[in-house]
Amino acid sequence: MPKKVRIALDAMGGDVGASVVVPGAAIALTRHPDSEFLLFGDSKLIEAELARHPALKAASRVIHTDVAVSMHDKPSVALRRGRKVSSMWLAIDAVKKGEADVAISAGNTGALAAMARFCLRMLPGIDRPALAAIWPTIRGDSVVLDLGATIGGDAHHLVALAVMGSAMASVLFDLERPTVGLLNIGVEEVKGREEIREAAELLRAMNLPQLEYIGFVEGDGIGKGAADVIVAEGFSGNIALKAAEGTARQISEYLRSAMARTWRSRIGYLFARNAFKSLRDKMDPSKSNGSVVLGLNGIVVKSHGGTDAEGFAYAVDVGYEMVRYDLLNKINQMLNRDGSAHGSAQTAQEAVS
Amino acid sequence: MPKKVRIALDAMGGDVGASVVVPGAAIALTRHPDSEFLLFGDSKLIEAELARHPALKAASRVIHTDVAVSMHDKPSVALRRGRKVSSMWLAIDAVKKGEADVAISAGNTGALAAMARFCLRMLPGIDRPALAAIWPTIRGDSVVLDLGATIGGDAHHLVALAVMGSAMASVLFDLERPTVGLLNIGVEEVKGREEIREAAELLRAMNLPQLEYIGFVEGDGIGKGAADVIVAEGFSGNIALKAAEGTARQISEYLRSAMARTWRSRIGYLFARNAFKSLRDKMDPSKSNGSVVLGLNGIVVKSHGGTDAEGFAYAVDVGYEMVRYDLLNKINQMLNRDGSAHGSAQTAQEAVS
Incomplete structure (x- = not known):
């Protein structure tokens, strides 16, 4: 039997903290009974919530701290005030110390990225963190990154994102060579920001064995499943x-009001209730x-700050799976497959310039 | 009776050209019989299409040119090759010469923005063009800009967008002081790109009488109708x-397949058919x-390049309404209401720095 997945939770993160994090973890535990939890934050608040979830309580250890990073703190302020003492930092640090396999927080994205970078350090060849998520598309799921960990970045940064995103896609979707597209405002080569055009040139020149670069993808191409990454x-x-x-x-709002408008549509709704339920599930952002x-x-996994317990449980699921899939080692292998992405990007740069 | 609205069409613009532009104009003419058209492009292709639309033919004049801007041309190439001779240029030039009230093209956005700027010149105080559209929201319609005419831009550019967008919103929605939000990746003041934070400071300091700045809006705030602009x-x-x-x-695809899956959902669909139709209309991007x-x-009005005749007709409707609403004069009045936006922005800059 494989060993348990050890999950460190920032129990103070998000708009409401423990009253979402704890019940969320309880839901996730029913799906993955081979998990155990470290809960960082105000022990009074956490214990009060745990009292309602005995199964989770039995699988958890609470580590008290008074300090929580606020949703409004600048990353630099969060680091200064929260380093070594905040619930967010301690959860990340548990991963660094080998006491947990994954840290999960619904806190402030900028602060989380900054603390994770400071505490865990970057992989060799990667200079800045990225936030990657699974995006449901018509063709199946895609990996989309960066969703806001790092603002700006040059062509090399985009190439590193391509390599990391491909590693995640090949682990999750079991693909040998995932297709990769660069988000742009047109598919023609002349379109868009300079760093994006340059990254396209680099990816073409590198022709990496672990990913297949397919070109630019517009915003509406994401939902079409234009590329795996x-x-x-x-x-x-x-x-x-x-x-x-x-x-x-917005559409789910329209749907609700359209279906309630006339007796005919209300009857239609009753007949098609299951179809609507499956549709609502597909459209529900908290499920992603x-x-x-x-x-x-x-x-490190980031949950939406404004999510409910159901939504937080999905974030815990993601963390659990990343550990079970051994994501980190696989990304490392990919990065080192042909020298680091960074090294290859530099060589390619010289090749195209 | 007011005089007719004179509409210049780039009949070669878009993915297919005349076979969408001409039938699209024919549809729009049935909605606005007080329109007349100048059609620029390959006269053989245009006449062949016009033969099927006698009412439009009677309201149109065809001006032949062999030169068309390609969807793949860089703006600089389009300008070099297409200036004074292409169907896109000639349509815009008809507005400059006073022969038409509005020019409409489904051609390449970058080329259209560059040619329009070169041919018509910018309004005083505005340095670069912007693409503005009406975005249906839960609360009603909003004006969203820039949708891709100009890539990049500093805080002053964003302030000019705010002023122009407010002018458009106050004309279209009959508002004294439209609310304006800046698109950003968080609502907290510390979030996002520097030029956006600076534009926020400027808009607060200027406190313009023609618009009410309400702060940052995230991507999901647009559909909520978080601001008029x-x-x-x-x-x-x-x-x-x-x-x-x-x-x-993507959701309309899900909906279709969910409703076709079981006999219950198919019956439900039949009952709720009208509700679905109104939903589909709301979700149809070609209607916007x-x-x-x-x-x-x-x-100048820009249509999607990949639209069909129905969709092109909506773009013609927009052009018609902008003329009937006297948009340009009203924007000019707004820009000059308290000195040019540019001038005020500079004063505000000094005030906050």
């Missing part, structure tokens, strides 16, 4: 994600909750 | 638009086709 700089990746989530919520912070010497 | 730099605005369109298409190129001494 969609690479974007963190600002535009986050805008794409949120715009898609907002549209899904849980992004992986890639590029670190350790696995 | 959403301002983004062109790259991220385009990504948001396309991601939202892609999601709408037609973005206005703002910032010019003239009105």
Whole structure:
């Protein structure tokens, strides 16, 4: 029997903290009974929640701290105030110390990326962290990154994202050579920001064995499943994600009101209830909750700050699976397959310039 | 009776050209019989299409040119090859010469923005063009800009977008002081790109009488109708638009397949048919086709390149309405209401620095 998956939780993270994190972990535990939890934060609040979830309580250890990173803290402030003492830091540090296999937080993205980078350090050849998530598409699932860990970045950064995203896709979707597209505002070669065009040239010149670069993908290509991996700089990746989530919520609102409008549509709704339920499940952004912070010497998962217990449980699922799939070692193998991505990118740069 | 609206069409623009543009114009003419058309492009192709639409033929004049801007041309190449001779240029030039009230093209966005800027020149105080569209939200419609006319831009550019977008919103939605939000990856003041934070400071300091700045809006805030006007730099605005369109298409695909799966859901579909139709209409991106190129001494409307005749007709509707609403004069009035936006932005800059 494989050993348990040890999950460190920032129990103070997110808009509400323990009252979402603890019940969320309880839900995830029913799905993955071979998990155990380290809960970092205000022990009074955590214990009060745990009292309602005896199975989780039996599988958990609580480590008290008074300090929590606020959703509004700048990364630099969070680091200064929260280093070594905050629930977020301690959860990440448990991974560094080998006491946990994965850390999960619904806290402030910028602070989480900064702390994870500071505490765990980056993988060789990777200079900045990225947030990667699974995006449901018409053709199946894709990996999309960066969803907001790092704002800006040059062509080399985009190439590193392509390599890390491919590693994640090949682990999750069992693909030998995932297809990779660069998010851009047109598919023609002349379109878009300079660093994106340069990254395209690099990826073509490198012709890496672990990924197949297929060109630019526009915003509407993501949902079409145009590539297994969609690479974007963190600002535009986050805008794409949120715009898609907002549209899904908007349409689900339209659907609700359209179905309630007339007696005919209400009857139709009753007949098609199961179909609607499956549709709602597909459209529910909380079911895709849980992004992986890639590029670190350790696995860190970021949950939406505003999610509920159900949603947080999905983020715990993602963390669990990343450990079970041995994601980190596989990314490392990919990065080292032909020298580090960074090294290859530099060689390719020289080749094209 | 007001005089007719004179519409110049780039009949070669878009993925297919005349076979979408001409039938599209024919549909729009039935909705706005007080329109007349100048059709620029290959007269053989145009006449062949016009033969099937006698009412449009009677309201049109064809001006032949062999030269068409390709969807793949860089703006600089399009300008060099297409200036004074291409169907796109001639349509824009008809507005400059006063022979048409509006020019409409489904051609290459970058080329259209560059040619429009070169031919019509910018309004005083505005340095670069923007693409603005009406975005359906849960709360009603919003104006979103820039959807990809200009990539990048500093805080002053974003302030100019805010002023132009407000002018468009106040004209279209009859609002005294539209609310304006800046698209960003978080609502906290510390989040996002520097130029966006700086634009926020400027808008607060300026406290313009023609718009109410309400703060940052995330990607999912657009569909919620968080503000009457959403301002983004062109790259991220385009990504948001396309991601939202892609999601709408994806969900409509899910809906179709969910409703066809069982006999119960098929019966449900029959009962709720009208509700589904109204939902599909709301979700149909082609119904929001037609973005206005703002910032010019003239009105230019951009249609999606891949649209069909129905979709192109919506772009013609937008052009018609912009003329009937006297958009350009109203934007000019707004820009000059308290000195040019540019001038005020500079003063505000000094105030905050």
